[in-house]
Amino acid sequence: MPTRADTAQRILKAARRLFERGGAGAVTMRAVATAVGLTPMAIYRHFENRDALLARIGEDSFEAIARHWDARARGLDPMTRLIAVHRLYLDYALAHPHLFDLAFSMTRRDARRYPEDFQARQSPTLTVVADAVADAMAVGALKPDDAWEVTMTLWAHTHGLVVLYRNKRFTYDDEAFRRFYETSLRRLVEGLEAR
Numbered sequence: 001m002p003t004r005a006d007t008a009q010r011i012l013k014a015a016r017r018l019f020e021r022g023g024a025g026a027v028t029m030r031a032v033a034t035a036v037g038l039t040p041m042a043i044y045r046h047f048e049n050r051d052a053l054l055a056r057i058g059e060d061s062f063e064a065i066a067r068h069w070d071a072r073a074r075g076l077d078p079m080t081r082l083i084a085v086h087r088l089y090l091d092y093a094l095a096h097p098h099l100f101d102l103a104f105s106m107t108r109r110d111a112r113r114y115p116e117d118f119q120a121r122q123s124p125t126l127t128v129v130a131d132a133v134a135d136a137m138a139v140g141a142l143k144p145d146d147a148w149e150v151t152m153t154l155w156a157h158t159h160g161l162v163v164l165y166r167n168k169r170f171t172y173d174d175e176a177f178r179r180f181y182e183t184s185l186r187r188l189v190e191g192l193e194a195r
Contacts, residue, residue: 008046010036012060015053016099023098024054024106055110058102065092065103066124073128078136079189085129086158086185093162094174100166104159119148126151143194150192157188 002010014035018026029050033040047053069088073081093100102108103125112123121127133154134147142150161184164170165177172180 004046007036007038011038011043011046011053012056016057016060019054019057019098019102020096021098024102027054027057029053054102055108057099058108061096061099061103062124066128068092069125069128073132078132078139079141082129082132082136082154082189083185085132086154087182089158090162090178090181093166097166100162105163114152115148118152126155129154140194142192145192154185154188158185 011032015027015032018031018035027050029040029043032053033043036043043053047056069085072088073084076084093104112118117123118126118130130147130151133142133151136142137144137147137150158181161181165172165181170177170180
């Protein structure tokens with residue numbers, strides 16, 4: 001017999017599949033219940049409401065993204081790691097557009113806020129970037145500066161480009177946009193490098 005935790009995981013898995021296919025609008029308690037084989041009211045035993053379910057999808061996404069970034073960038077020198085995590089950010093945005101929106105673009109009441117939450121290392125994803133920035137400063141590859149302010153500058157740049165691209169503000173296909181994104185990121189990083 002499935003445990004309460006097993007059922008909650010099945011619900012999350014079904015909700016995430018719906019979300020990946022159709023975004024937040026596709027995640028209704030009725031649709032999730034149908035996908036899992038439960039009644040809609042049974043979902044409420046595990047999640048207070050739809051917002052709580054979406055919030056959990058978002059949190060799980062943050063954790064998964066951070067683990068992926070950390071694993072892919074581990075062992076690289078700080079500057080290579082810094083560029084790598086920004087490439088991974090673009091990869092994630094293009095591969096999982098609805099999850100990207102939920103994690104990084106949608107207004108959420110539980111969203112972390114700068115500076116307190118970020119400096120307290122409550123952002124699993126931006127902490128990976130901030131660590132790469134701090135390490136690059138420590139080895140003299142980047143100019144000494146406030147690591148979190150530099151991290152937010154980099155994020156504003158890369159996030160802004162991704163959002164503009166996803167909102168059809170470029171005529172590029174994915175590959176042309178990747179080249180533009182990479183060149184633009186390198187221009188910004190070069191301005192931060194120690195000379």
